[in-house]
Amino acid sequence: MEPIYLDHAATTPVHPSVIEIMASELANTFGNPSSIHTFGRQAHRKLEDIRQVIAASLGVKTHEIIFNSGGTEGDNTAIIETALSRKEQGMHLITTAIEHPAVLETMKYLESLGFEVTYLPVDKKGNLSVKDVEKALREDTTLVSVMYGNNEIGNLMPIKEIGTLLQTHPAVFHTDAVQAYGSQKILPHDLGIDLLSISAHKINGPKGVGFLFKNDQISLPSFLHGGEQEEKRRAGTENLAGIAGMGKAVELLTDDEKEYRHEKYADFERIILTELDKAQIAYQVNGDPKKKLAHILNVHFSGVSSDLLLMHLDLKGVAISTGSACTAGTVEPSHVLEAMYGKNHSAIKESVRISFGFGNDEKQIQQFTAILIETIKKIKQ
Incomplete structure (x- = not known):
């Protein structure tokens, strides 16, 4: 057997079509997307074409997609940079008790820096109450991070309802959508989502690559410091072959x-x-x-x-x-x-x-x- x-x-x-396009990019498009010569411009054009494909899958602006190394980096960037850049407005954060470790461990790190985190409970079916979210909100709450779909039991969280609730509150709304993106139609602007993390290896793409959606209406400092890649929002030369593979995986997810x-x-x-x-x-x-x-x-x-x-x-x-x-x-x-x-x-x-x-x-x-x-x-x- x-x-x-x-x-x-x-x-x-990894899907065979993804492997094929990655092999082609590794062999033929080796230029640095930040270089101004022909090889660099060719790589940059491909990078932006893929960014358009991914943006279209979420119904967002091309500019709102930031390429990175995957869900963990996306979660860390969204949570740490939101918290640190808004600590003058408040140091209270909200999440759930059933988040992925990439969120929970990041919250623990922020607690060590003096932030206060509310970990919302779930019921015996794994469901989160929107009323609990509402009760936990305070004037000094700057971030609410709730996963889109749980990676262990599969439960979908009430993302739309939370987004509606936060329309009248200044807190930034982040969702780890790593497990849900491959099967759910997600439209961040319609759902009130400000930040959304994705990893390619959950959708038959390669490991070590992903992206962060960032609503243009919010500011978010770069998590990594160095070059001016990704419009100064994520330093480091882009993994073009991996990004191309991710783009192909997204294309397949009609x-x-x-x-x-x-x-x-x-x-x-x-x-x-x-x-x-x-x-x-x-x-x-x-x-x-x-x-x-x-x-x-x-x-x-x-x-x-x-x-x-x-x-x-x-x-x-x-x-x-x-x-x-x-x-x-x-x-x-x-x-x-x-x-x-x-x-x-x-x-x-x-x-x-x-x-x-x-x-x-x-x-x-x-x-x-x-x-x-x-x-x-x-x-x-």
Whole structure:
């Protein structure tokens, strides 16, 4: 049997078309986009063409896209620079307890500098209350950072409602949309989003490249200092081959393609849950099935250690995970599940994340489900 990869929420395989265009750029467009000679101008033109493609995908101005190294840099830039540049207006920040580590660890860093951070709770389905956001807002709140879609349970956050709420408040609104951009139609201006972080490797693009959307209406100092690239907003020579690959990945994500993937992944989930029911396997889906990204399925298998289950599946050529890839190799429990259920709930050590993507088909899902059921039964013997 061929290996089955079902950990697309951690990273995605690079699309063949992306590999092709990156190879071409590496071979043929090696000029520095900041150079004024022919080679540099050629690279610069390509850079700006890609910027237009990406801006169009969000319905924003070309100028509002800043190329960078990915989601972590985007989150750090948005949060740290917003906080530091506005500390005279206030030192209170708001986020949620279920954010990606790129946000949570950045908030902890700012706390060490004297900032006060409110970590909003979620309910047992992983949902955030807009009323809690409203209650947390203060005169000295300068930033609200709420992820678009959760990377562990898939829950979609009430971004539009928060954007509407902040229309009458001066706080900057940032969202980490790394996990959601590949499947959701996101229009920042319509949603009231000021800053939005994206990483290419979540959409079948290359690792180490991404972009930050910055609303022209807000100011944001550069996080990196050096050259005057990206209109003085992000120092460092642009990774043109990586950016070209990201641009191609974005081109492939048409509205029709996103809808097709949504329906396909929803079918995959139905297959898995239906077969689990037939096999009388005890399980509970973590998160809110009515408000989530279709490609993520987080399941609690009662009485089955998630670490043991992953080990058995890996030996059989199946890749899933227990949660965020950024905590891989650690023994720390999921902070998302802890926020939902409390620290001692059995789901924390008995849950796995299955995430679908490019290359998966119904045959694979059927094979995976059969292996999963067989493995769970063996563990529980």
